[in-house]
Amino acid sequence: MSEYSNPHPFVPPTNFKLGSRTWRVKLVNSRRKWLGIADGHRCKIKLNTRRIRNNEELHHTFMHEMAHAIEFTLGWKLSEKKIDALGNMLAQIEQTARYHG
């Protein structure tokens, strides 16, 4: 049972800029095991809709791949554990943010 409350379902962007480069996000239907993949050389994130089971998982997978995109852009090399932690933090900010105005 998920405690993920959804004031608004997460919708992944089609593209975004990081530094001077534009990243594209593709939804794919792949039999491969991975949920998501980030290719820093091609600036491409793929999200595997065959393996992703719900909106929470879509959100977390996207944020995880975005953490990889940040890692790549900054020329860092982080462990998968740290990428996961960063992705979770980014997801939490996005999920809980309320806005002025």
Ligand SMILES: [Zn+2]
């Ligand atoms: Zn990863």
